[in-house]
Amino acid sequence: MGLPVQKVKSPGERLFDLFLILVCAFVFLIVAYPLYFVVIASVSDSTLVATGKVTLFPRGFSTFGYEEIFRDARIWVGYRNTVVYTFLGTFVNLLFTLPAAYVLSRREFRARRFLLFFFVFTMFFNGGLIPTYILMKDLHLTNSMWVFILPFSVNVYNLIITRTFFETSLPKELYEAAAMDGCSHFSYFLKVALPLSRAVVSVIGLYYLVAHWNDFFTGLVYIRSNGLQPLQIVLRDILLSNQVFAEGAGAGGAAGGYAQRYADQVKYGVIIVSTLPVLLVYPFIQKYFEKGVLIGSVKG
Amino acid sequence: MALQSGKAPIGASGVPAKGSGTAARPPRTANYRKAFARDYPLWLMIAPAVAVIFIFNYVPMYGIQLAFRDFDFTKGLTGGEWRGMHYFSQFVHSYMFADLMRNTLFISLATIVFGFPAPIALALILNQVKWKRAKKTLQTTVYLPHFISVVVMVGLLNVLLSPNTGIVGHLMDALGYGDVNLLASTKAFVPVYILSDVWQHCGWNSIVYLAALSAVDPQLYDAAKMDGASRWQTIRNVDIPALVPTIVILFILSMGGVLATGFEKVFLMQNTLNLPVSEVIATYVYKIGIVSNQFSYSAAIGLFNTVINFAFLYAVNVLARRFSNISLW
Numbered sequence: 116m117g118l119p120v121q122k123v124k125s126p127g128e129r130l131f132d133l134f135l136i137l138v139c140a141f142v143f144l145i146v147a148y149p150l151y152f153v154v155i156a157s158v159s160d161s162t163l164v165a166t167g168k169v170t171l172f173p174r175g176f177s178t179f180g181y182e183e184i185f186r187d188a189r190i191w192v193g194y195r196n197t198v199v200y201t202f203l204g205t206f207v208n209l210l211f212t213l214p215a216a217y218v219l220s221r222r223e224f225r226a227r228r229f230l231l232f233f234f235v236f237t238m239f240f241n242g243g244l245i246p247t248y249i250l251m252k253d254l255h256l257t258n259s260m261w262v263f264i265l266p267f268s269v270n271v272y273n274l275i276i277t278r279t280f281f282e283t284s285l286p287k288e289l290y291e292a293a294a295m296d297g298c299s300h301f302s303y304f305l306k307v308a309l310p311l312s313r314a315v316v317s318v319i320g321l322y323y324l325v326a327h328w329n330d331f332f333t334g335l336v337y338i339r340s341n342g343l344q345p346l347q348i349v350l351r352d353i354l355l356s357n358q359v360f361a362e363g364a365g366a367g368g369a370a371g372g373y374a375q376r377y378a379d380q381v382k383y384g385v386i387i388v389s390t391l392p393v394l395l396v397y398p399f400i401q402k403y404f405e406k407g408v409l410i411g412s413v414k415g
Numbered sequence: 416m417a418l419q420s421g422k423a424p425i426g427a428s429g430v431p432a433k434g435s436g437t438a439a440r441p442p443r444t445a446n447y448r449k450a451f452a453r454d455y456p457l458w459l460m461i462a463p464a465v466a467v468i469f470i471f472n473y474v475p476m477y478g479i480q481l482a483f484r485d486f487d488f489t490k491g492l493t494g495g496e497w498r499g500m501h502y503f504s505q506f507v508h509s510y511m512f513a514d515l516m517r518n519t520l521f522i523s524l525a526t527i528v529f530g531f532p533a534p535i536a537l538a539l540i541l542n543q544v545k546w547k548r549a550k551k552t553l554q555t556t557v558y559l560p561h562f563i564s565v566v567v568m569v570g571l572l573n574v575l576l577s578p579n580t581g582i583v584g585h586l587m588d589a590l591g592y593g594d595v596n597l598l599a600s601t602k603a604f605v606p607v608y609i610l611s612d613v614w615q616h617c618g619w620n621s622i623v624y625l626a627a628l629s630a631v632d633p634q635l636y637d638a639a640k641m642d643g644a645s646r647w648q649t650i651r652n653v654d655i656p657a658l659v660p661t662i663v664i665l666f667i668l669s670m671g672g673v674l675a676t677g678f679e680k681v682f683l684m685q686n687t688l689n690l691p692v693s694e695v696i697a698t699y700v701y702k703i704g705i706v707s708n709q710f711s712y713s714a715a716i717g718l719f720n721t722v723i724n725f726a727f728l729y730a731v732n733v734l735a736r737r738f739s740n741i742s743l744w
Contacts, residue, residue, distance in 0.1 A: 214464075250471070250475050267471055331566050355569060
C-alpha cells in the first residue's frame with residue numbers, strides 16, 4: 116500500500132541521502148586508507164615509498180623489511196615473551212574473574228553489595244604509581260614474568276560486564292531446579308552457567324587478550340632485563356627510538372649504508388607482524404561486540 | 416560501575432527475604448554462621464579475586480602516606496620521618512607546576528571537546544545506513560584501529576607524518592605547506608594527539624551509542640513518519656533524546672578522568688622539541704619517581720592528581736543529578 120507514493124523522495128530526503136553517502140565514504144577512507152597504506156608500503160620498494168610514489172598499489176615488490184624482521188632476534192624474544200604472558204595471563208584473568216562474577220550475580224549471597232563496592236571503589240581511587248611500584252618491589256615481582264600475570268588480573272570493568280550478563284541471561288528457575296537435584300554452586304557454574312555464557316566469555320576473553328598483547332606500561336616500569344621484555348617494548352625501540360637494525364645503532368646503521376627509508380620499510384613490516392595476531396582473532400569475536408558493550412553499559 | 420538512572424529505580428537488590436523469621440529470631444552471630452555455612456562455596460569462588468584486588472589495589476592505598484613522609488630504604492614504607500604537606504608545597508611552588516597543570520588540563524579538555532561528540536555523531540550516521548552489508552563493512556573497519564597498541568599507533572604516526580618520507584609529509588608538501596615536522600612542533604602536538612585518538616577510538620566508542628539506538632521503540636519511528644517528519648527531524652527528535660542518558664553517564668565518567676591523560680600515548684609521543692607542551696603530570700610522576708627515584712615527591716604529585724580527579728568526578732556527578740536526574744551513584 117502506498118508504495119508508489121513512498122518511492123518518490125523529496126529533494127530534502129535526496130540531499131540527506133547524498134550527505135549520508137559522502138560522510139560514510141569519507142569515514143571509510145580515512146580509517147581504511149592508512150591501514151591499507153601500511154600493508155602496501157611494507158612490500159614495496161622503499162625508495163618509491165619514501166618519495167611518495169606508492170599510493171594505491173604496491174610498486175617495486177620487495178621483502179627487504181620482512182627479511183630484516185626475520186633475522187632480528189629481539190623481535191622473536193619479545194614475541195615469545197608476549198605470547199607466554201598473553202596466554203598465561205588471560206587464563207589467570209578468566210580463572211579469577213568468571214567465578215567472582217558468578218558469585219556477585221547470586222542475589223542470595225549476603226556480602227554481595229559490600230563486595231561490589233569493594234571492587235568498584237578501585238575504579239575511581241588508587242594508590243598511584245609509586246606506592247604500587249614499591250609494593251611490587253617488596254613482593255619481588257619486579258623483573259619477573261609474574262608481574263605480567265598476577266597483579267591486576269581482575270579488571271573490575273570486565274567483572275561487572277560478566278556479572279551483569281550472568282544476572283540477566285541465566286533464568287532463576289534454572290539454579291533452583293539444579294539445586295533440587297543436588298547440584299552445588301561449583302558444578303552449576305561449570306556445567307550450566309559457563310556453557311550458556313559463551314558470548315560474554317568470548318568478549319571479555321578478547322578484552323584481556325588484547326590488553327596483554329598491547330601492554331607496554333608493565334614492561335616499561337617493572338622489567339629491567341632484556342630477556343623478559345614483551346613485544347611492545349621491543350617495538351618501541353624499533354619504531355620510536357629508531358634502533359631499527361639489531362647490529363647498528365640508530366637510523367644510520369652500522370655500515371652507514373642504511374638510510375632512513377630502509378628503516379621505514381622495516382617499521383611498516385614490524386607494524387604488520389606485531390598486530391597480525393590480534394587482527395586474526397578479531398573477526399571471530401566481532402559478532403559479540405555489541406552484546407558485550409551493551410550489557411556492560413546500560414545495566415550495572 | 417553502578418549506573419543508575421534516577422527515573423528507574425533498580426529492582427530487587429540482594430537483600431534476603433525478611434519478614435519470614437520475625438517471631439523467633441536466632442542471635443546474630445548464629446545467623447552469620449549459618450549464612451556462611453550455606454555460602455562458603457561462593458566465598459571460595461570469589462576469594463582469588465578479592466585477594467588480588469586487596470593486595471594490588473588496596474595495599475598501595477595504605478602506601479599513600481609515603482607522600483607525607485621521607486622515603487627511607489632501610490626503614491621501609493612507613494618508617495621515614497613525617498613531613499606533612501612538605502612535598503605538596505614543594506610541587507605547587509616548583510617551576511614545573513604551572514606548565515604541568517596547563518598541559519594536562521589542555522590535553523584532556525581538548526580530548527573531551529573533540530573526542531566526546533565524535534562517536535555520538537558516528538553512531539547517528541551509522542544508524543541511518545539501511546544497506547546492511549555497507550553498514551557491516553563500515554562498522555568492521557572503524558572498530559579495527561581500537562585494537563592497535565599505543566606503541567604501534569605512535570609508530571604509525573611517526574612513519575606517516577615524517578616530513579621527508581611519510582605520506583602525510585608528501586601531502587602537506589603538495590598542498591604547499593612545505594616541510595612542517597608535525598611530530599616535533601609545539602603547535603602540532605595536541606592536534607596530532609587528538610585527531611589520532613579520534614581516528615583510533617571513535618568507532619569503538621560508537622558501539623555503546625549504537626546499542627542504545629537499537630533499543631529505541633520502533634513505534635516511535637513509525638509515529639514520526641506518520642507525522643511527516645524528515646529523517647533529519649527524526650534524528651533530532653527521536654534519536655538524540657534516546658541517547659541522552661548514555662551521553663550523561665559517559666560524560667560524567669570522562670570528566671572524572673580530566674587529569675588522567677593517557678600516560679602511554681603522551682609518553683611515547685614526547686620528544687625534546689615538543690616537551691614544553693607534552694609534559695603532563697602522569698609522565699612527570701614516572702620520570703621523577705621511577706627514573707630519578709624521588710619516591711616521596713613523586714607520590715605526592717600522584718596523589719595530588721588522584722584527588723583532583725576524584726573531586727571533578729564528584730562535582731560533575733552532583734551537577735548531573737541536579738539537572739538531569741541521572742548519576743553514577
